[in-house]
Amino acid sequence: MLSAFALRFIYRARCWYERVWLGRPNRSLVRYLPFDFVIKANSNRGAHEADVLRYIRSHTTIPVPRVYWSAQDSDSTYTLMKRVDGSILEARWPRFDDIQRTRIVAQLRAYVGQLRDLQPTHSNSLAVCGLGNTPCNDGRVSSMPFGPFDDEAGFNDHLIRAAELYLADEILNDIRASMTDDHRICFTHGDLTPRNIIVRDDGTIAAVIDWEYAGWYPEYWETVKALYCTMVVKDDRWDKAVRDFIPGNYERELQIDKSLSDRMVGAF
Structure with a gap:
């Protein structure tokens, strides 16, 4: 060793x-x-x-x-x-045809389903945390570890605290009041974007990489992160794909997060 x-x-x-x-x-x-x-x-x-x-x-x-x-x-x-042989999806996605993109979406849907079937490795199934109840790690929120939290309410409170330098208290109070504290907590990759997916020429996924942000998060978080700063060149087909391979409608949660993160880009 x-x-x-x-x-x-x-x-x-x-x-x-x-x-x-x-x-x-x-x-x-x-x-x-x-x-x-x-x-x-x-x-x-x-x-x-x-x-x-x-x-x-x-x-x-x-x-x-x-x-x-x-x-x-x-x-x-x-x-x-x-080493995994293949190409980064970010480079291939614009050049793939509809059949290849459909194949990618189907595989990712199956992978997200498997992640959501995982059971916590710690005693508190409501905790928002890293693997084994370790601190969370996510550059969208902070450049330093944060948590773990006993429940989603603690996580939401931290999201508000992370934005205190950029938004007035009145705005933050309104945003916090609009948040939901009872989402299902699921195992989440946390950065499921084209730069972290390696594919073969036929559209088969060879590997999903970069799991340093992974952990137990509210079910909507995978969607937020998959749409957050995804590609150098904006591609609406990826935005649609994310909504296809992650189950659930999280448009409300996306708008709430956008009200915070739009003012925090580049902060960390």
């Missing part, structure tokens, strides 16, 4: 090689290695992505990268994974 020191050395050596020898400074947290390995660095906040990947791989048929080793030091968690 590789130690945190060994994984950190491999990660930093690859960063140095790309920057100095290849002249390709790379701001991504992911580095591609020989022999179809990938190493990723995450900050130590919330549940470790490697634990989420192992959990999803053990409890669903959703294709995710295979984790070989993971370890953490005082600052970061390093995860060594198998």
Whole structure:
């Protein structure tokens, strides 16, 4: 088993090689290695992505990268994974035909269904939290971990607190009064966007990646995040697809979140 020191050395050596020898400074947290390995660095906040990947791989048929080793030091968690062949959906979606896009939507619908069938790994089924009742981690809300919360009301209160710098108290009070505190709590990817889906040429999904925002959230949150800052080039077909592969009508919740997040973009 590789130690945190060994994984950190491999990660930093690859960063140095790309920057100095290849002249390709790379701001991504992911580095591609020989022999179809990938190493990723995450900050130590919330549940470790490697634990989420192992959990999803053990409890669903959703294709995710295979984790070989993971370890953490005082600052970061390093995860060594198998590389997944394919293309990022963001690059392929505009060029796919209707049949391929329909195939993508059907697969994602099945995956979301599996996530919603998962049962909490902690005792409080109402908690909004990361895997194993760890703190939440979501860049839409905060650059730092937050929670966990005993229920959705605590999560909603935190969403309001996160917007206090940007909105007047009167507006925030009205928004909080319009929020619902009794949604079903479901396991949620938290960033189910085209940049985090790897596909093959025929429209088959090879892997869903980037699970660092995953956790137990109100059922509408998957929709909010799948439509939040999704593509460099806006594509209404993706917006329609999201509403097709995530069950439920969350237009009201989207508008409530929009009243907060539209004023917070770039804040973190």
